[in-house]
Amino acid sequence: MHTCYSFYNIIMLSMLVLLLAVSCFLEKKSQCHFMHIVSFFPFVQYSKLTENKVLKKDSYCILCFLSSQVATDKVAGKLSSTLSWVKNTVSHTVSQMASQVASPSASLHTTSSSTTLSTPALSPSSPTQLSPDDLELLAKLEEQNRLLETDSKSLRSVNGSRRNSGSSLVSSSSASSNLSHLEEDSWILWGRIVNEWEDVRKKKEKQVKELVRKGIPHHFRAIVWQLLCSAQSMPIKDQYSELLKMTSPCEKLIRRDIARTYPEHDFFKEKDSLGQEVLFNVMKAYSLVDREVGYCQGSAFIVGLLLMQMPEEEAFCVFVKLMQDYRLRELFKPSMAELGLCMYQFECMIQEHLPELYVHFQSQSFHTSMYASSWFLTIFLTTFPLPIATRIFDIFMSEGLEIVFRVGLAVLQMNQAELLQLDMEGMLQHFQKVIPHQFDSGPDKLIQASYQVKYNAKKMKKLEKEYTTIKTKEMEEQVEIKRLRTENRLLKQRIETLEKESASLADRLIQGQVTRAQEAEENYLIKRELATIKQQSDEAITKLEQAENTIRELQQQQQWHKCSSRYSEDFVLQLEKELVQARLSEAESHCALKEMQDKVLEMEKRNSALPDEENVARLQEELIAVKLREAEALMGLKELRQQVKDLEEHWQRHLARTTGRWKDPPRKNTVNELQDELMTVRLREAETQAELKETKQRMMEMETQNQINSNHLRRAEQEVTNLQGKVQYLSAQNKGLLAQLNEAKRRQAEIECKSKEEVMAVRLREADRIAAVAELQQHIAELEIQKEEGKIQGQLNKSDSNQYIRELKDQIAELHHEFILRCEEMPLPNTTLCENAQSSVCYTLLLFLYAF
CATH class of the missing domain: 1.20.900 (Dbl Homology Domain; Chain A)
Structure with missing residues (x-):
C-alpha cells in the first residue's frame, strides 16, 4: 500500500510539473493551434482507453461530446476538464491497486469490470483515505487549476464574459465537492439523453420537459436546442454559403440595428467584430429565405443568443425552425397580426387572474403593448439578464410561447402591489429599471412562480377565435371605411369640378x-x-x-x-x-x-x-x-x-x-x-x-x-x-441676349479656371505619386528588415522549443523507468494491473507532450 501511495505521489508531482509547463507554454502559443490539438485529443484517447479497458463506451461518448463542446469554447476550459479527468483516472487506478494489494486473490476480470464505472465514480477518494502529503498535493493542484482559470492572459477568462454564465465545469476548491458531483451527474444524464434522444423524446417527454425547466447545462445547450427544434439535419444548411453571396434589400437596416443588439456584450459591442459579422450574415441569409418577413429588429436578439451557443450555420438552421414552427414568423410579419393576438390573450389573462391590476392599467391608459410587446418579440432577452433569459429560452424551445404568458403573468403577480401605487410614468420606470434586476439572485424563483400560474390551452384557443372574429369585423369595417373614403374623395373631386364650372358660369352670367x-x-x-x-x-x-x-x-x-x-x-x-x-x-x-x-x-x-x-x-x-x-x-x-x-x-x-x-x-x-x-x-x-x-x-x-x-x-x-407689347417683347429679347452673353462670359471664365485647376491638380498628383513611391520604397525596406528579424527570431524559438521538448522527454522517461522499477517490486498478481495503469497514465502524459 505504501508503494502505491508513493507511486501516486510521483504521478501527481509529474502532473504538477506538466501543469506548470503548460501554464508557461500557453502564453507563447496561439489559440487556434491549441484548439486543434485539444480537438485531436479525444480520438487518440478513445483508442488507447478502449484497448486498456479503462472506460466504457458510454462514458467515452460523453467525454467525446464534452471535448468537442469545450473545443468550441476556449482552451482553458478544455485544459481544466482534461486535467480533472486525468486526476480522477489516476486516483481511481491507485484505488484499484490498493484494493488488489489488500485482496491478492482477486481476478483480473474484477479489475476490468471495476474500471467500467460511470464518470462520477472516477472522482478522487475521500480525504480520509489519503495521506496528508497527498491531500496537500491535491490542494496545490486545485489551486494551480484555479489560477489558470482566473489568469487574465488565458483564454478561459475571455470565454467567461461571452458565456455570461456563472457556472464552471469543475469545482474551484475541495469544499465544493457536492456541487461538483451534482454537475457531473447532470452532465452524465444529459449525455445519455443526447445519445438516446429519439427514444427519450418519445417515451419520456415529460421527464425531458422537467429537466429543461431545471436548466440545460451550458455545454449541452447548443446540441439540445437543435434536438428540441429538430434542426440538426436541415437541407437549408447547405444553401447558407450561397445565400451569403447574394444581396438582400434589408442589408442597410440590418447594419443599422446590429450596433444596438447586445451593445454591452463583449462578443457584439465592438464595431465590425466577429460577433457583428456573423450576426449580419445570419440575418441577411434569413431575409433572403423569407422575403415576406425580411428583417425585424427584435429577431436580432434571438439570433445573437443562438450565436453565443453555436456556430452561425447551426444558428441559422435553428432560427429558421423557430420562425416556422414556434409562431415567430407570424409575430415578425409586417402586419404583426400574431403579436396583436398575443396581446389580446395576455390582456384577458390579466383581466381574469389580476382584475385589480387590470382596472388600474385601464384607468391609467397603460396598454399591454407598452410593456409586453418586447416580451413576446424577444422572449425576455431585452428584459432580463442573459442567465435568466437563457433559462426562459430553454423552456421556450421545449414548450413554445406558453412560457412567455406564464412568466409575464408571474412577473405581474409579484409586482402587483407596487404597480397599483404608481401612475403610468412610474409603471414604465418600474418595468424598465426594477423588474429586470428583480431575479438576479437566481431564476428558479421566477420559473417556479410561472408554473403556479393557471394556463388553460382550450381557453386560449377560444380567445384566439374571438380575436379572429373581432379582427374580421374590423377588417370589414376598414374595407367599408376605405370604400366610403374613396367615394367621399370622388364626391369632393366632383364638388370641386362643379364649383369650378359654377364659377365659370357665374363669370359668364355676370x-x-x-x-x-x-x-x-x-x-x-x-x-x-x-x-x-x-x-x-x-x-x-x-x-x-x-x-x-x-x-x-x-x-x-x-x-x-x-x-x-x-x-x-x-x-x-x-x-x-x-x-x-x-x-x-x-x-x-x-x-x-x-x-x-x-x-x-x-x-x-x-x-x-x-x-x-x-x-x-x-x-x-x-x-x-x-x-x-x-x-x-x-x-x-x-x-x-x-x-x-x-x-x-x-x-x-x-x-x-x-x-x-x-x-x-x-x-x-x-x-x-x-x-x-x-x-x-x-x-x-x-x-x-x-x-x-x-x-x-x-x-x-x-x-x-x-x-x-x-x-x-x-x-x-x-x-x-400692340406697340407696347412689341416693345416689351423686344426688351425681353434684348435682356435674354444680354443674359446669354453674360452666361457665355461666365462659362468662358469657368473653363479657364477649370483648366488652371486641372493643371494644378495634375502637378499635385505627380507630387503625390513621387511621395507615394518614396513611402513605398521605405516601407519595402522596413518589411525586408522585419522579414530578416522574423527569420532570426523563428530560428531562435525553434531551437528553444526543441530543447524544451527534449528535457520533458527525458523527465518522462525517468518517471517511466522509476514506475517500472516500482511495479517490479510489487507481488506477481498485480503485474497486469501495473501494466494497465502504466499504459493509461503514461500515454496520457505522452499525448500532452505530443500535442505541445
Missing part, C-alpha cells in the same frame, strides 16, 4: 348681364329717340289734320265764292297741287317711320337671338344706316324748304301784283286775307319743321362724328397696346 345692361342702355336711348320721332310725327299729323280741315273750309268757302276771278282759281289749283305733294311727302315720311319701327323691332329680335358682341355691332351699323337715312330725309326737307321759299317768293310777287286789283267787294278781301293768313301759317310751319329737322340732322352728324372719333381712338389705343 359678363352677359353687363353686356345686356349695356345693350339695354343703348336700346333705351334708341327707344327715346323713337318716342321723340313718334311725338314729332303725331304733332305733324295733328297739324296736317288741322291743315286739311282748314283746306276743307277753304274749299267750302271756295264753293261759296265760285264767282272769284280766274287768277284765284289758278292759284287754288296750284295750292291743291302743293297740298298733294305735301301729303305725298307726309305719306313717304309715315312709310319711312313705319319702316324704321319695323327695323327697330327686327333689330331687337336679332339682338335677343344673336350673341352679345355681334348684336351691339349690328345695332351700331343699323343705327348708322338709320342716321344716314335721316340725313337723306333732311336733305329732302331742305329741298322742300327751298320749294317753300320759292312759293313764298311767288306769293310775295303775287301779293304785289294783286294789291291794287282786290279792292272791289269786302267779301273778296276777306277771302284773300284768309288765304294770305293760311299761306303764312303754312310757310311758318314749313320753316319750323325745316329748322327742327336741320337741328336733328346736325345732332346726328355730331353723334356720328363722335362715334367715328371713338372708333379712331379705340383703334389708336389698340395700336398703342
